[in-house]
Each structure stands twice: as structure tokens, then as C-alpha cells.
Amino acid sequence: MPMNRRALLRSTAAAIVPAIGGFPLIGRAANRPYTYGGSAWLGHYSAYIAIKTGIFSKKGLEIKWQSFPTSSDRMGAVMAGSIDLAGTGVVSSLALMAAGASQFKVIATPNNFGRAEGLLVRSNVSNIAQLKGKKIGVTFASSTHVLVLDLLKQAGMNPDSDVSLINLPAPNLLSAYQGNQIDAAAAWTPSFDRIKALPNTRVLADDTSFSLYKEYSITPGPDVLLATTKLAKEDPAAIKTFLQGIFEANAMLTNAPEEAAKVLIEITGLTLEEQVNTIKQTGWYSAEQQRSLLVAPGSFVTGMQKLAEMLVSLKQIDKAPVVRNWLDAGYL
Amino acid sequence: MAEVVKPRKSAGSLAWLSVLSLLGFLAAWELICRSGAVDPIFLPPPSQVWARASTMFGQGTLLGHVLASTRRVMVGFLAAAAVAIPLGIWLGTSRIARAIFDPVISFLRPLPSMSWIPLSLLWFGINETQKYSIVFMGSFVPALLYVMEATRSIDPLLIRAARNLGAQRWQVMREVLLPGCLPQIISGMKIILGLSWTCVISAELVAAKEGLGFMIMNGKEFFQTDTVVLGMVLISFTVLATDLVVRALERWLLAWQR
Numbered sequence: 270m271p272m273n274r275r276a277l278l279r280s281t282a283a284a285i286v287p288a289i290g291g292f293p294l295i296g297r298a299a300n301r302p303y304t305y306g307g308s309a310w311l312g313h314y315s316a317y318i319a320i321k322t323g324i325f326s327k328k329g330l331e332i333k334w335q336s337f338p339t340s341s342d343r344m345g346a347v348m349a350g351s352i353d354l355a356g357t358g359v360v361s362s363l364a365l366m367a368a369g370a371s372q373f374k375v376i377a378t379p380n381n382f383g384r385a386e387g388l389l390v391r392s393n394v395s396n397i398a399q400l401k402g403k404k405i406g407v408t409f410a411s412s413t414h415v416l417v418l419d420l421l422k423q424a425g426m427n428p429d430s431d432v433s434l435i436n437l438p439a440p441n442l443l444s445a446y447q448g449n450q451i452d453a454a455a456a457w458t459p460s461f462d463r464i465k466a467l468p469n470t471r472v473l474a475d476d477t478s479f480s481l482y483k484e485y486s487i488t489p490g491p492d493v494l495l496a497t498t499k500l501a502k503e504d505p506a507a508i509k510t511f512l513q514g515i516f517e518a519n520a521m522l523t524n525a526p527e528e529a530a531k532v533l534i535e536i537t538g539l540t541l542e543e544q545v546n547t548i549k550q551t552g553w554y555s556a557e558q559q560r561s562l563l564v565a566p567g568s569f570v571t572g573m574q575k576l577a578e579m580l581v582s583l584k585q586i587d588k589a590p591v592v593r594n595w596l597d598a599g600y601l
Numbered sequence: 602m603a604e605v606v607k608p609r610k611s612a613g614s615l616a617w618l619s620v621l622s623l624l625g626f627l628a629a630w631e632l633i634c635r636s637g638a639v640d641p642i643f644l645p646p647p648s649q650v651w652a653r654a655s656t657m658f659g660q661g662t663l664l665g666h667v668l669a670s671t672r673r674v675m676v677g678f679l680a681a682a683a684v685a686i687p688l689g690i691w692l693g694t695s696r697i698a699r700a701i702f703d704p705v706i707s708f709l710r711p712l713p714s715m716s717w718i719p720l721s722l723l724w725f726g727i728n729e730t731q732k733y734s735i736v737f738m739g740s741f742v743p744a745l746l747y748v749m750e751a752t753r754s755i756d757p758l759l760i761r762a763a764r765n766l767g768a769q770r771w772q773v774m775r776e777v778l779l780p781g782c783l784p785q786i787i788s789g790m791k792i793i794l795g796l797s798w799t800c801v802i803s804a805e806l807v808a809a810k811e812g813l814g815f816m817i818m819n820g821k822e823f824f825q826t827d828t829v830v831l832g833m834v835l836i837s838f839t840v841l842a843t844d845l846v847v848r849a850l851e852r853w854l855l856a857w858q859r
Contacts, residue, residue: 341822348642348824364823368642406727410822435727435808436815445808450726586823 302331303500303507306343306355309336309537311458311551312492313356314529315379318518321532325514330507332514338438341410347373353500354511358412358490363577366590374501374597377494377512377559378569379519381552383482386413386457386490387475388420389446389464394453394473397424401431406451409436410585412476412490413455415576418583419481419489420474446470458547459537466543481579487572501597508600512556519553556601563598570596645827650834653827662811667835669812670801671843673729677736677804678797681744682790689748689786690778699749706742714739714800718807727808732801739800740793747789751782784858787851794847798840813839 305320307313317334319325325332335352337343340361346352348370356379365373394400397420407414414434421428428434437445439460446454446464453473454464465472476488494515496508522529530544537544554562562569570593577589627647633639634646641649657663692698717738725731755778763777805814813832820828 339822341824344824345821361822361824364825365642368824368826370640370642370824409819434810436810436819437727437808438806441722441807444722445727448723448726587825 302333303353303511304333304335304351306335306337306346306352306357308338308343309459310358310492311382311385311547312358312379314522314533314548315515315518315553316354316356316494317536318521318529318532319514322518322521324517325511328510328514330510330514332511338440339408339411344373347495347497350497350499353497354508355495356492357495359493359573359576360410360412360415360490360580360585362493362495362595363573363580363590363592364410364586366592366595367577367586367588369590371498373495373497373595375493375592375595376496376508376597376600377515378554378562379492379494379515380554381486381488381491382550383476383488384550385476385547386416386455386461386488387478388413388417388453388455388473389461389470390453390473392469392471394471397421397426397473400453401426402433403452404433404435404450405453405455406435406437406442406445407455408439408442409434411439411457412488413457415489415580415583415585416474416476416479417455418585419479419579422583423478423480459539459543462539462543462547481572481575485568485572485575487569487576489576491569491573491576496600505600512600516554516556516559519555522548522551522553559601560598563596563601642824642826645830649827650830653825653831657828657831663835665811666813666816666832667839669809670798670805670814670836671839673732673736673804673812674794674797674801674843677733677800678740678794680733681737681740681793681797685741685744686748686786689745690752690774690782692745693749693752693782694778706745709742710746712738712742713803715803715806718803722807731807732804732809732812735804736797736800739803740797743796744790744793747793748782748786751785751789752778754785755781780857784855787847787854791844791847791851794843795840798836 305313305316307316316332320332320334332354335346337346340357341364343352343355343357344361344365347355348365350372355373362373362375388405390400405417407417417434418428421432426432435445435451437451439456442451442454442456442460443463445451447467454460456464464470476482479487479489481487481489494512496511501508518529526545526548527541529548530541533539533548534541534544537547539547561567573592574589577586577592580586581589630644631646631648634641634644634649645653654663657666692702714735717735721731721734721738725734759777759781760773763773768776801812802814802817805812806818809815813836817829817832820826820832
């Protein structure tokens with residue numbers, strides 16, 4: 270039967286209205302699995318292990334893993350409400366705090382790493398000053414970018430005129446360094462380990478050379494765990510269970526690094542030996558340590574605030590947010 | 602029955618209408634943002650974008666971004682046009698050449714400029730040539746197809762008539778083909794120039810320190826959406842400015858058409 274325009278509009282409306290009406294119900298479905306945004310970076314080891322070894326599911330929490338290449342992509346997904354929980358380098362979250370974002374809360378910090386990222390150079394370079402006039406490959410807006418800017422500042426060098434900073438995504442650093450297109454590379458694990466393993470290459474500086482690390486034991490981009498404000502309102506118990514799972518995974522990383530490494534190599538692509546070394550050189554916080562870091566005396570929060578102020582002085586963000594306003598340690 | 606004839610609007614009044622439309626759009630945008638209906642992280646108001654532009658102009662970085670991208674677009678686009686125009690005319694006039702090159706063109710045609718990034722990094726490193734090559738590869742095949750189509754659209758009767766009148770191959774090219782397809786080639790190049798600007802965003806994703814694409818991506822990393830919107834606005838303005846130059850060139854080249 271031929272359909273006139275009115276009939277066509279009526280049937281289209283009949284199809285669309287229930288679809289639109291039903292759409293919010295999908296979002297409101299009870300006991301839905303929550304999504305965690307991560308990557309191969311060690312800040313996400315705890316969540317990955319808790320997912321893969323069934324720690325979360327034993328606690329009745331279903332968490333799905335979603336990979337993102339950069340922290341900013343991950344935070345974009347947090348802002349859009351596409352993921353519920355995430356780990357991130359703090360630079361991205363500080364940038365959002367500076368912009369006044371209210372869509373997330375910082376709920377914990379999973380680890381302390383000082384030697385998993387740094388500035389790699391040819392063996393004949395022994396100090397920062399020798400990099401004058403050289404090309405340094407670094408991923409802009411990352412923790413290693415902050416580290417390089419701080420190292421240059423400590424050496425009294427101008428990042429705009431004394432060296433040439435080349436913006437390269439983390440996966441491109443290895444090939445650019447191998448191809449002699451850059452003289453130095455600022456990278457984090459696993460790229461950091463791969464470049465470090467190259468002949469005639471050494472670590473010129475790692476996070477322990479960062480000025481705030483010396484004073485507050487804070488790295489240029491410490492990892493934080495986030496939950497969306499929406500999840501915090503709708504299902505705070507899920508956040509508590511999530512953190513319990515994270516600390517259980519941290520205990521495994523501390524006490525059984527070989528066992529944890531076997532799970533992690535499928536995502537990092539490191540050899541078992543490299544993976545074990547990366548785990549062992551990182552400190553994995555327990556729930557008890559969290560309280561002293563985030564609540565009293567709260568040295569981590571103080572360090573984050575100092576980092577925010579440093580980012581302003583390094584012209585990375587416009588203003589320093591009051592970090593404590595985004596912190597919620599009530600789920601510990 | 603007497604026909605009602607509406608008075609024609611003058612060019613001046615139409616221009617005012619366009620200006621008022623633009624101002625109305627900006628005012629509505631500003632009001633929506635200021636009302637709190639939209640979070641400024643998702644969409645900053647025009648006043649915030651303007652403030653960012655003033656700051657960056659004061660720091661002396663804004664012009665550098667515009668010039669860097671314009672240079673990359675122009676070099677990549679001109680190189681693509683320089684190769685595509687003669688090659689396209691040849692392919693448009695020779696069935697044998699088309700049979701040889703068509704499979705390669707069909708293979709290259711769907712590839713977006715971004716897909717060339719890994720290979721271009723290996724071939725050219727992280728210097729400016731790599732960025733020119735991305736713009737070139739993103740613009741070349743579409744330009745080639747425009748020129749081929751423009752050449753093939755010439756009425757074969759005109760070519761046969763010229764040949765019957767004793768015109769040599771070069772004379773047919775100069776007197777019939779080129780004048781016939783030039784307007785269409787220039788129209789195509791105007792579109793390709795716009796396309797080159799989309800390629801420069803891909804080109805500046807990797808190993809760039811300046812440029813509007815870099816500015817947008819860096820703004821995105823720090824969630825400075827005012828910087829992102831400013832970059833987008835500047836791309837539009839720069840494309841409009843280059844379009845004016847191309848139109849002037851078109852008027853000069855096609856003066857015989859008027």
C-alpha cells in the first residue's frame with residue numbers, strides 16, 4: 270500500500286517516541302556493570318589485576334575495562350559520563366579542576382612510583398646542560414613534560430630557546446629515539462623500559478630528581494583514582510567495594526609480584542622479568558597508608574596542591590584549583 | 602490581475618542582514634552560556650574565547666600558530682596541485698593512462714590523511730617535510746580526481762572539430778581543453794584548499810610545536826575549550842582569507858569569461 274506523507278510521519282513518530290522514552294531506562298538499569306578507564310601504565314595495574322583475577326566479582330562488583338591512550342582522552346570520557354571510575358595522571362585532573370569541573374571526585378591514590386619514568390639520553394650525556402641545542406622528545410601535557418620543564422628550570426635553561434621540545438605520543442618515542450630523530454626521550458613505562466634497554470642509553474633523571482619529590486615525595490604526575498559525581502550519588506557502596514578491591518590487588522602486587530606480573534604482561538607487553546622489576550620498584554599503597562596520605566596529615570594532598578601551583582608557574586594551567594575541594598576520602 | 606512586484610534588496614542591505622545574523626548568533630551563544638544552561642568546559646562563551654585570543658596575542662603566540670599552519674597548508678596544497686593538474690589532464694585525455702593509473706588511484710582514494718602519519722614519520726622523520734607530506738597526501742588524490750573529471754567533461758565534439766580544422770595536439774590542449782576545463786579545475790582547487798586545512802590538523806598531531814592543529818590538540822589536553830574553539834574560529838577565518846585570494850586569482854585567470 271503506498272504511504273502518504275502524514276502516514277509516514279505518524280509511523281516514524283510511533284517508532285521514535287518509545288525509543289526516546291526508553292533510552293533513560295537503559296541508564297537507570299539497576300546493578301549495571303560499571304566501567305573503569307585505564308591503560309598499560311602502572312597506575313592501572315591494581316584495577317586490571319582486580320578485574321582479571323576476579324577480586325571485584327567475588328565482592329559482587331562487575332567492572333568492565335576500557336582502554337584509553339592518554340589521560341586526557343580518559344578524562345574526556347569521565348566528563349561525558351561514558352565511564353564511571355578511572356585512574357589518571359594528576360595533570361589531567363588538575364587541568365579539569367582548574368577549569369571548575371564538578372563531574373568527578375578524587376577517591377584515592379594507588380601507588381608511589383619514582384623510577385618508572387624519566388629522561389633517557391645517549392651514554393655520553395652526563396647532565397642537563399649538555400642537552401643545550403638538542404631535541405628532546407616528550408608527550409606534551411603529560412607528567413614527563415612537567416618533569417622535563419622542571420629539570421630545565423632547575424638547570425637554569427629556557428625550554429623555548431635552549432632546547433627543542435618535540436611533542437610525540439608515547440608510542441612514537443621509541444622509534445624516534447632509535448631513528449636519531451631526537452637526542453633524548455622523556456618516557457614512562459612501558460616505553461621507558463624499552464628505550465632504557467637500548468644500547469648506549471642511560472637514564473639522565475627520573476622522578477626522584479623532580480623538585481617536589483625531594484620536598485614532598487610527590488612525582489610530576491602521581492596517579493589518582495576517580496569516581497564520577499553521578500556514581501558517588503547513585504551507588505556510593507560500589508565505590509567503597511571498588512577501593513577494597515584495589516587495595517586487595519595492591520597487596521598482591523606487594524606480596525606476590527611474580528604472580529601479578531603474569532597477569533599484567535598481556536596488557537603491557539613487557540617481558541616477565543621487566544614486569545616484575547616495574548612492580549617491585551613501585552610502592553603499592555594499603556588502605557591504612559591512604560588515610561595518612563589523604564586525611565591526616567594529608568601529605569599527598571599538600572603535594573598535589575604544590576604541583577597545581579607549579580603547573581601555573583610552568584604555564585601549563587591558568588590557575589591553581591583548591592585540590593581539597595575535589596577530594597573525597599570518605600570511601601576508604 | 603496586477604502582479605505584486607517586491608522591491609529587490611540592495612547588496613548593502615543584504616550585507617547588513619548577514620552582519621546582524623552573525624551578531625544575533627554570537628549574542629544567543631553568549632546568553633545560553635551565561636544562563637548556566639551549558640557548562641563552559643563543554644562550550645565556552647564567545648567573550649571567554651575572545652579573552653583567550655587577547656591573552657595569546659599579547660604573549661605573541663597566536664600569530665605564530667596561524668602562520669605555521671598556513672605555511673604547511675600552502676606548501677602541501679601547492680605541491681599537490683602542481684602534480685595533480687598536469688597528471689589529471691593527461692589521465693583525463695588518455696584512456697591508456699587511465700587504465701594504468703586507475704587501480705592505484707582507487708587504492709589511494711579512500712585513505713584519510715591521518716592514515717599516512719606512521720609511514721610519513723618513518724620516511725621523513727619529525728621535521729616540516731613530514732607535515733607537508735600529510736597535507737600533500739590528503740589533498741593530492743581528490744585534486745587529481747577533480748582535474749580528471751574537469752578534463753573529461755569537455756565536449757568531444759569540440760575536440761574533434763578543432764582537429765578537423767587542422768589543430769595540432771598542443772593547440773587542442775591550449776585552445777580547447779584548458780579554457781574549457783579551467784573554471785571547473787579552479788572551483789575544484791578551492792574545495793581542495795579547504796580539505797587541506799582538515800589535513801593540517803592531522804599533520805600537527807605529531808611532533809608539532811606550533812600551528813592551529815597543535816593549538817587545538819594542546820588545548821584539548823588541558824581541557825582549555827576556549828583555546829580549542831579559538832583554534833577552530835581561526836581556521837575558519839584563515840580559510841575565508843585564503844578563499845578571497847583564490848577568488849581574486851580566479852577572476853584574473855578567467856577574465857576572458859566575463
